[in-house]
Amino acid sequence: MLNSIRHKFNLARDLSFSEWFSLMEAWGLLLVFYLALRWMSFDSLKKKTPPLPKKNDVQIDTERLKRLVDMSARLHLLSMTCLPKSLTLRWMLIRRGAPAVLKIGVMKIPDGIQAHAWVELNSMPVGEAEDVAERFKIIESVNSFEDAEIKLI
Numbered sequence: 001m002l003n004s005i006r007h008k009f010n011l012a013r014d015l016s017f018s019e020w021f022s023l024m025e026a027w028g029l030l031l032v033f034y035l036a037l038r039w040m041s042f043d044s045l046k047k048k049t050p051p052l053p054k055k056n057d058v059q060i061d062t063e064r065l066k067r068l069v070d071m072s073a074r075l076h077l078l079s080m081t082c083l084p085k086s087l088t089l090r091w092m093l094i095r096r097g098a099p100a101v102l103k104i105g106v107m108k109i110p111d112g113i114q115a116h117a118w119v120e121l122n123s124m125p126v127g128e129a130e131d132v133a134e135r136f137k138i139i140e141s142v143n144s145f146e147d148a149e150i151k152l153i
């Protein structure tokens with residue numbers, strides 16, 4: 001157990017102060033969304049989108065933010081699936097001024113169906129394979145603001 005804890009902290013040892021802050025923000029949001037998904041319906045949860053800040057020239061390192069959310073999920077005490085991770089990433093991107101869209105899709109597999117949630121910016125998946133929207137039939141697209149363009153760095 002001590003080796004596992006040591007390994008988890010080694011994952012985050014080389015982070016900057018702002019990355020640590022984002023990592024802790026993601027850890028807390030993962031817990032909030034994990035619990036919210038158990039206590040309320042998804043329809044009521046998707047209405048609780050933070051307002052999109054008024055910014056004209058937004059530049060966000062989306063891949064870095066996705067890696068920090070994934071790292072927070074690995075460091076978490078609870079097992080996090082793609083839905084709380086995607087809700088967390090979307091929330092963090094929106095708070096930084098990016099018009100992130102949550103997508104939920106399903107795919108038929110030999111044993112039944114498989115569901116997956118991911119985040120898109122400018123119709124491009126963040127931290128996912130580019131063909132994710134082709135492999136999964138989209139059943140839900142959560143976008144509660146006007147379309148806007150951002151510059152990905």
